Amino acid sequence: MIFDRKTQPIVLGALGLFFASSGNARAQSLDESINEVIGAITTPFVKFIFSPLPGTDIPWIVLWLVVAATVFTFYFGFIQVRAFRHSIDLVKGDYSRPEDAGEVSHFQALATALSGTVGLGNIAGVAVAVSIGGPGATFWMIVAGLMGMASKFTECTLGVKYRNEYPDGSVSGGPMYYLSKGLAEKGLRLPGRVMAVLFSVFCVMGALGGGNMFQANQAHAQIVNISGGADSFLYDKGWITGLVMASLVFLVIVGGIRSIARFTEKIVPFMAVLYVGAALVVLAIFYDKIPWALGQIFAGAFTGLGIAGGIVGALIQGFRRAAFSNEAGVGSASIAHAAVRTNEPITEGFVSLLEPFIDTVVICTMTALVIVITGVLQFDPQTGLYVWNSEAGRVATEGGLTGVALTSAAFGKGVSWFPYVLAVAATLFAFSTIISWSYYGMKAWTYLFGEGRRRELTFNTIFCVFVVIGAAMNLGAVIDFADAAIFAMALVNIAGLYILMPVVKKEMKSYLDRLKSGEIRKTRGNDAGGADARSGLRA
C-alpha cells in the first residue's frame, strides 16, 4: 500500500469542488460548466505530455512510442512477422495441454483483452486522425500498428512472467508487478518501485480518461447524431447519457451484476465482425474508388496533401491514434493477458501480438478507408489537395463533422441505415471498454492504496462520476486528456520494457529453440477437441 486511506478523501474533495464550481455557473449549461472546470484542471498535464521536441513540431511522447516500437521490432528480429503463424496456432489451441482444459485459454485471454482495446478509438479516434492528419495518417497508423505488435509482445510476456499468484488461485499481473519485481531482479529495487507507483498513478488517470471519458463522450455523440443532431433532446445534455451509462457501469462493477458484463463480452465480438463486414460492404459499393483512395493514403503519407504540418502532421496523427487505439506500449493489456494459465510466458506474448494487428491494421484501417473513399473529407480536385479548415484545425468535412459523427456520415453514404447499427456498436464497444478499464484502473488503485472492499468502492464511485463528466465534455478537451493520460502510462512502461527486454529475449530464444527441435509440439489430435482435463477418484 503506497498511500494510506486518509489521502483518499482528497480525491473525493476535488470532485466535490468541481460540483460546487459547476453550481456557481448557473447561467451556463451543465455540460459547459463541466467542460470549463475539468478542462482547466487537465490543461497543464496535457500541455506537458504533448510538448514538442525543441525546434520541432513533433511531440516528444509520440517519438518515445515510435522509437520504442522500432527498437523492439529490431531487437526481437521482426518477431511480429516470424511468429505470426505460430501465434494463430496458439490461439486455435493447437499447443494447449490437455490437462489445462477448463483454465483460461489463449483465445479467451486474447478475446477479453481485445474487448478492452476495441473501443471508440477504432471508430471515432480514426475519424479524428484522418480529419486532422489527412488520409496519409492511415498509412502511419498501419505502420504504427505493425510495429506496435513488438511492443505488445514484450509487455504481455512480462505480464505473465512476473504476475502474482495468490493461494486462492487468483492472479494479478501487469506493469506494476513486472516493474517492481523485474527491476528488483536487476538490482533496481527502488527505481522499480517508484516506476510501478508512477505507472499506477497514470493508469488510474488513463482509466478515467481514455478508458472512460472518451468512450462515454463518443457514445453520447453518436446517440445525439442519430436522434436528430442539434435538434435532439439529448443535444447539450451529455450528462443524461452519462448518468444512464454510469448507472449501468455502477451496477456491474459495484453491484456485481455480472450478467450485463457477460452479455457485453459475448455480443462485442459479433459487433466487431458486423462492423468490419459493414465496412467491406461500403468498400464494395465504392469499389471503383479503392485505387484512388489507396493512392490518397500513400500520397498523403509522404506529402500531407494540404494538411497543416504536411508529412509530420500525418505521421503524428497516425501514430497518436494507433497508440491510443491498440494501447501497444501502454501496458494495459498485459493486465488481462496475465490471467492465462501457461508455463511458457512467451506464448502469451505471441498471442498478444495479434491484438494490434486486429485492432489497428484491420479494424482501424477499415474505418479510415471508408472515410476516405466516401468523400466526406472535402477534396479540391483542381489543386489535388484537401481543403484545410484553419479555424477548426482540420480538413473541412461534410457538415463540419468530426469524431464518431464523421464515421457515421461516411457509413451512411454506403448504407443509409447503418448509422443506427453504428450507434448500437459504438455504445457496446464503449461499454465493454469502460468495464475493462474500470478493472485496470481498480488494479492500479489497489496497488497504490492496498486491497480492500472500501478502497475498491472509492475508486469505482470516482470512476462512475467520470463517465458522466466524459459524456458532458466537448470532444477536443476529452480527447486531449484521454491521449495524455494513456501516453503517460507508456512513458513509464516503455522505460521498464527497455530494461527488461533481455529477459523476454532469453525466454523467446529458449522457446523457439525447443519449438525448432520438436521438444514443443502440437497437442491437437491427442484428445477430443483439444479440451480435456481430468480429476479422478480411483479405486
Next chain:
Amino acid sequence: MAQEVFVVAYDGTDWNVVDFAVNRAMKEDARLLIVHVLEWSPYSFLTIEELVERHKTRQQELARANETILKPILENARQAGATADGEVRYGHVVDLICSEAKEQNATMIFVGRSSSHSTRMFGSAA
C-alpha cells in the same frame, strides 16, 4: 484376458443409468469408469473478472463435482459390488465420452437421460 471396461456418462442426476451399468458390469465382471463432464469450450468469452478468477473457479468446480457428484455415485456402485473408478473432465461431453471409451478400450458406453419427457433414445448425455 484383460478385464472389460464399461464407460458411464453420468450428468449428476441419472442414477438409473449407473444402476443399470453396475448390474451389467457385475454380470460381465467388467470395470466401470464413471465420467462426469463439465461442459467447457476454450473458445467461449469471459469477462475480465472471470478471466482472473478462472483458476480459482476451476478448482472449486472440480472439488464440488468430485465431492457432490462423483463420490456418492462411486460409493454406491462399490457398495453394490462393482469395481468402479470415476473422472471429472472438462470439455465437450460427446467428444470426451467417445475419446475416453477409445482410450480405455471400452466395450460398452452407458448414457442416461435427465428428463422423463425426453423422446430421444440416448437422452441428454448423448
